[in-house]
Amino acid sequence: MKTIYSPTHLRHAGHWEVAGGTLVPGFEKPIRAEYVRSRAEAVGLGPILPPSSFTLDAALRVHAADYVEFLGKAWDMWAATGRHTTALPMTWPVKGLRNDRRPESIDALLGFYSLDAGAGFQAGTWDAIRSSYETALTAATLVKGGERAAFALCRPPGHHAGSAFCGGYCYINNAAVAAQWFLDQGAGRVAVLDVDYHHGNGTQEIFYGRSDVLVVNIHGDPATEYPFFLGYADETGAGAGEGFNLNLPLPWGTDWTDWGAALEAGCRRVADYAPDVVVVSLGVDTFERDPISHFRLTTADYPKIGARIEKLGLPTLFVMEGGYAVEEIGVNAVGVLEGFEGR
Template sequence: MKTFYSEAHRGHAGHFELAGGRLVPCFEKPVRAEYVRARVEEVGLGPVLAPKSWSLDAAARVHDAGYLDFLGRAWDMWAAEGNHTTALAMTWPVRGLRNDIVPTSIEAMLGYYSMDAGAGFMPGTYAAIRGSLDCALTAAECVAGGEAAAFALCRPPGHHAGSAFMGGYCFINNASVAAQWLRDNGAARVAILDVDYHHGNGTQEIFYARGDVLVCNIHGDPNTEYPFFLGHVDETGTGAGEGANANYPLPFGTDFESWGAALDHACGRIEAFGADVVVVSLGVDTFERDPISHFKLTSADYPKIGARIAKLGRPTLFVFEGGYAVDEIGINAVGVLTGFEGR
C-alpha cells in the first residue's frame, strides 16, 4: 500500500490550545504524523511518497470560495497587525448576531469562518493545509487508477471542517474533497466511513442533502462529547440525501465488542448502498489511553478494523484524521492498514 506524506505539515505547530478551561500544549502536533510515518516504514507497508501538487479546484467542489480564500490569507492578515503567536478565534456569530455580512478584520473573520477555537494559524499552517490536501487527492488518484488501497497521511486532519468553516484542528475536509474527486472521476457512488472518536460533523454537513455519497460515523455520543451539536441517530439526511447519513453515537467507556458491532452495521450499510469506492476517515483516538477521548479500544483491536473493512471488497482510500496518544499512534493507525492487507 502506498503512503502519501508531505513534509509541509511540520510548519503547522501551534503554541497552545484551550482544553478544560486551560491553555495547554497542542494535542494536534507534528510528531503525530512523524510517528505514523516511522511505523509505516518499520513494518514495510509500502513506499512513502511525496504527493503531487494540486490546485484548489477540487476543494472548491465542496468548500465555499470565500472560505478557501480566507484560509490562504489568514496568517498574513494576523501577522500584519503585529501578532506573532497562534491566531485563534474568540468571537462567533451565534444566534441573535448577524452572519450575513462577511467581516473584513482578521479577528472577526477567524470567528466568522470557524465553529470553535480549535483551528489556529501559524506561519506554516497554510502550506500544511495544502500539503494535506495534496496527499488526499494524490492517494485518491492512486485508488482511481486501480490500486486496491492507498493511505493519505494527512496533517492537519479534516473531518470537522465544513463547507464554509474550520474547527477541531481541521481546515479543508480532505476526505470529503477526495470523495467528491472520486465522484467526478468515475465513481457513481462513494461511501465515507468515519471511525474517528469524534463525529465528522463537517463531512456530514457537506453531503447531508446528497444521495450519491453515503456517510457513516461511529463516534462518541454528542450529548457528552465534542463536537456536541451534531451526530445524533435521527440525522439521516435530507431531500435527495434522506437515508444516506448514518450515525452511531456510543457512550463513554465503549469497548471493541460494542464498537465492532457498530462497524459491522455500518459496513452492512455500505454494502447495501453499493459503493464503488470507500473513503475511510481514519482516526485512532478511540484508543484506551487517548488523552482527549473516552473509548476503550486496545492496540490489538485496530488490525480487526482493517480486516473488517477489507471484507467490503472495494477500492479503499484511508485518510488520516485524529489520534493523540502519540506513543501508540503509529502502532494503532498502521495496525488498521496491515489488518486491511491481511497481515
C-alpha cells in the same frame, strides 16, 4: 499499500488551543504524523511517496470560495496587526447575531469561519493545509488508477471542516474532497466511513442533502462529547440525502464488543449502498489511553477494523484523521492498514 506523506506538515507547529478553560499547547502536534510514518516504514507497509501538486479546484467543489481564500490569508492578516502568537477566534456569530455579512477584521473573520478555538493559525499553517490536501488527492489518484487501497497520511486532519468553517484541528476536509473527486472522475457512488472517536460533523454537513455520497460515522455520543451539536442518531439526511447519513453514537467507556458491533452495522450499510469506492476517515483516538477521548479500544483491536473493511471488497482510500496518544498512534493507525492487507 502505498503511503502518501509530506514533511511540509511540520510547518504547522507550535500552535496553542483552548481546552478546559486554559490555553494549552495543541494536542494535534507534528510528532503524530512522524510516528505513523515511522511505523509504516518499520513494518514495510509499502512505498512512502510525496504528494503531487494540485490546484485548489477540488477543494472548491466542497468548500465555499471565500472560505478557502480566508484560509490562505488568515496568518498574513493576523501578523499584519503585529501579533505573532497563534491566531485564534474569540467571537462567533451565534443565534441572535448576524452571519449574513462577511466582516473585515481578522479577529471577526476567525470567528466567522470557525466552530471553535481548536483550529489556530501559525506562519506555516496554510502550507501544511495545502500539503495535506494534496496528500489526499494524490492517494486518491492511486486508487482511481487501480490500487486496491492507498493511505493518505494527512496532517492537519480534515473531517471537522465544513463547507465554510474550520475547527477541531481541521481546515480543508480531505475525506470530503477525495469523495467528491472520485465522483468527478466518474464514480457513481462513494461511501465515507468515519471511525474517528469524534463525529465527522464537517463531512456530514457537506453531503447531508445528497444521495451520491453515503456518510457513516461511528463516534462518541454528542450528548457528552465534542462536537456536541451534531452526530445524533436521528440525523439521517435531508431532501435528496434522506437515508444516506448514518450516525452510530456510542457512550463513554465503549470497548471492542460494542464498537465492533457498530462497525459491523456501518459496514453492512456501506455494502447495501454498493459504492464504487470507500473513503475511510481513519482516526485512532478510540484508543483506551487517548488523552482527549473516552473509548476503550486496545492496540489488538485495530487490525480487526482493517480486516472488516477489507471484506467489503471495494477500492479503499484511508485518510488520516485523529489520534492523540502519540506514542501509540503509529502502531494503531498502521495496525488498521495491516489488518486490511491480512498481515
